[in-house]
Structures are given as structure tokens and as C-alpha cells.
Amino acid sequence: MISKVTLTKQDSAILESYKSTVQALAAYLGDAYEIVLHSLGDPENSVIEIANGFHTGRVVGAPITDLAVSWLEKLKNGGEEVNQYSYYSKNKLGEPLKSSTIAIRGSQNKIIGLLCINLYLGTPFINLVSNLIPQETSIFASENFAAGPETVDRELNNAKEQILSNPLIPSAQQKKEIIRILHHHKVFEIKNSVEQVANALDISINTVYFHLRNIAKDD
Numbered sequence: 001m002i003s004k005v006t007l008t009k010q011d012s013a014i015l016e017s018y019k020s021t022v023q024a025l026a027a028y029l030g031d032a033y034e035i036v037l038h039s040l041g042d043p044e045n046s047v048i049e050i051a052n053g054f055h056t057g058r059v060v061g062a063p064i065t066d067l068a069v070s071w072l073e074k075l076k077n078g079g080e081e082v083n084q085y086s087y088y089s090k091n092k093l094g095e096p097l098k099s100s101t102i103a104i105r106g107s108q109n110k111i112i113g114l115l116c117i118n119l120y121l122g123t124p125f126i127n128l129v130s131n132l133i134p135q136e137t138s139i140f141a142s143e144n145f146a147a148g149p150e151t152v153d154r155e156l157n158n159a160k161e162q163i164l165s166n167p168l169i170p171s172a173q174q175k176k177e178i179i180r181i182l183h184h185h186k187v188f189e190i191k192n193s194v195e196q197v198a199n200a201l202d203i204s205i206n207t208v209y210f211h212l213r214n215i216a217k218d219d
Contacts, residue, residue, distance in 0.1 A: 005040040011106035026051030030131030032123035038114040
């Protein structure tokens with residue numbers, strides 16, 4: 001059995017912060033995955049957080065596994081410094097698992113814990129897929145990802161389609177209303193977007209800024 005690692009307050013805080021990661025991964029990946037957090041502060045009771053432990057029968061307070069000990073000993077005895085080890089294994093019932101063990105490092109770069117992810121390969125494929133498909137109770141959140149010229153083009157085309165198809169908007173106001181939509185969609189926060197929109201609408205950059213100032217007043 002591997003010897004205990006003396007944990008500093010900082011080390012303990014680092015391990016504590018990983019507990020929410022365990023639950024988040026389990027919620028994201030589904031119950032086909034067992035997620036385990038080990039602390040090397042007490043190898044005999046190393047499991048300090050676990051999700052879906054029914055795959056291996058482990059609970060909080062379970063000891064570290066012999067395979068994890070073997071990997072840690074290789075590192076300790078001069079093995080290549082790595083932070084991740086992926087492998088196949090079996091649980092007590094002989095059922096296959098695909099596993100990944102990730103080293104958690106604390107002060108002075110010492111390994112203070114392990115985050116283990118075990119996929120039960122006997123899980124029916126339909127169960128794995130069901131975790132990827134939105135359900136009736138699923139909540140869709142709005143999220144803005146890093147954007148570039150393609151995003152500006154997409155938003156611009158959508159705005160043009162919306163405005164140009166509306167007979168109630170005078171042609172003299174169409175470009176301003178397109179810019180208004182882009183402004184509300186935060187398009188002008190994207191680098192070089194003003195110049196890109198100006199070229200696409202065949203107006204000057206100054207005109208785009210003029211419309212933006214008026215839109216800000218209107219809002």
C-alpha cells in the first residue's frame with residue numbers, strides 16, 4: 001500500500017474543489033460512468049467523493065485500488081511524469097470497464113489525489129445515446145461562443161432576411177434596422193465587424209457608427 005501523503009491546507013482545498021467536478025461529470029456523462037475522487041492523504045480510506053459507485057460497489061471511504069498504487073509507484077520510482085493513464089479493467093463481477101485516471105497535483109507539484117473515470121462497457125448503447133438526446137424536461141440555455149467573420153455573415157444574412165421581407169419598413173430605413181438587429185445581437189463586439197457590415201451594406205464605416213449612435217439614443 002502506498003504511504004500517506006501529508007496534505008497542506010492548500011492541498012486539501014484543491015481536493016475539496018474537485019468534489020463538484022465529480023458530480024458535474026456524472027450529470028453530464030450519465031450513469032454509465034462511475035466518477036471517483038481519491039485523496040492520497042489516507043490511502044486506506046481514499047475515496048472522498050463518488051458518483052454511480054454501483055458499478056464497482058464502492059462508496060466514500062473505500063481504499064485506493066492496487067492498479068492506482070502500481071501507477072503511482074512507477075511515478076515515484078522515476079517513471080515518466082504524466083498526469084493521465086487510460087486502460088481497460090474489470091469490476092468484481094468480471095464486467096469490462098474503460099478507465100482513465102488523472103493525477104491531481106498540489107503544492108510543490110506533488111500528486112495529492114486522483115480523479116478516476118470508469119465507463120461500464122456493458123451499458124446498452126441506447127442508454128448511452130439517451131444521455132446525448134434532449135428530453136422533454138431539458139433546458140436549453142443561450143450561450144455565446146468565440147465569434148469571427150462567419151458569425152457576422154450569419155447574423156447579417158438573418159437580419160437582412162428579417163428586414164427586407166417586412167413591407168412595413170421603408171427602404172430608406174432598412175439598413176438602419178439591420179444594424180439595429182446586429183447591435184442587439186452584440187455583433188459589433190466582434191473584431192472588425194463594423195468594417196465587415198459596412199462593406200456588406202455598401203455604406204461607409206462612419207455611417208454604421210452614425211446609425212449606432214442614433215440606435216443607442218433610441219434605446
